Amino acid sequence: MSVVVCAEAELSPGAGRLARLRGKEVLVVRGADGVVRAVANRCPHQGARLSDGPISGEFLYDDEVGVTLSRIGQVVRCPWHNYAFDLETGCSLLEPDRFRIATYPVAIVDGNVVLDP
């Protein structure tokens, strides 16, 4: 059953909103690319609520250009141990086979952000 999270205009790029879907807390985040993504709100490590952590990006390194930040708004970091999760896949950025959070379908429908559309 679909759930309206908020109006599209209320979710700016880089921001997140909490919603509930089938009894579970879901974190809905809009990336700097404008795409809305949704993941389970519980860190699989020690159970912290991811919505209390920063919405971040991926820190990369290149010999020529140094440290860069990419995919802004597509990563959430746990408020406790700073574990980073890819909002697109739900996988840990560093150990994708070891830690993973559930992802949920979400879309913009008639100007609203809708979970499980």
Next chain:
Amino acid sequence: MRKVGGEWTAIVDADVHESLRSINDLMPYLDAPWQRYITECRFTGIPGDPYVATAHGGRRADSWPADGGPPGSDYDLVRQHVFDEHNIDYLILTGHFYRLSTMPQSDFAVALMSAYNDWLIDTWLARDSRIYGSLQVALQDPAATAREIDRLGSHPQIVQIVLPCVAQLALGHPAYHPVYEAAVRNGLAVAVHPSSFSGSAASAALVGSHPRTYLEYHQNFALAYQAQLTNLVLEGVLDRFPEMRLVLLEGGFTWVPHLMWTLDAHWRSLQLEVPWLRRRPSEYILEQVTFGTQPVVVPDDVEHLIQVVQMFDGQDRLLFATDYPHWDFDSPTQFLPASVPTEWRRRILGSNALQLYGLPQPAEPAEAASARRAAP
């Protein structure tokens, strides 16, 4: 309390950091000249490490109070995050003030020490009988610190003194004997916590330069702890004060077997240098030292963690700690893998700390007690 393996288990959090809202909190506790250091000379606090803590500034991202104060400064939020959310029975406050011992201006440091300890008692210990405290020390002045320990050491909620992991001298230096003597005289444990330069000084001493990442700085706490514990054992502090109970917080514990084995091995060959040691070095560690668990590190093969704990009977000398409000907080239900034996878990969560600090056994939840009364 929490049920562990079907039995109610006390939970003691051995490392929680209370914080001043600002240095102005100490004004009522300072004499006039030292108040002027704050108002006229604009002292705002003891400088910390020059590192950006790249996990939320070093604090849990959800630990910032709504009133704008720093994490650990708001009693209600500490109560919610530690006592209420995790069924913790007692917590031991350790502060952030142990950097005091690195201040060059020793007279001011001594004044701040006393002011802080009075503030701790008034602000935290008087407010909640489940909260226990650690006296801050100013190791620049061991005699003044010993007097301070005698002044407040008999307070029923003061259970230990807390030292920085790196001070001006190695912790085994004879200059500090009066401090340890006072702690023992007052029945207080001696805790050690990472402080300014704990990781960077260890690196600089060993490899010649300060680390350029917070990660390396943080990693090297364990090196500083191994060096300090080695120093305390070999300089004979633990021998001289057999009743001294040393509590090493946040410095790791998986290195303990290595240290015991190598100390014993080298002592066999080089004992002539430390003839004052009346026992094998490892015996002092096993009898007088406990270790905080946080941050627990879990290897890929969990059995390895269990084995390493077994190697130094860690189940009897580990104390659970959250390190609230710091970013590497450990939850009492999640900090150990499920395969760790239940009895170990119960000791590490609570009974080791109850015994070490002489804390009262907490009451079981009312519903558990009434269920037992109702039983035939």
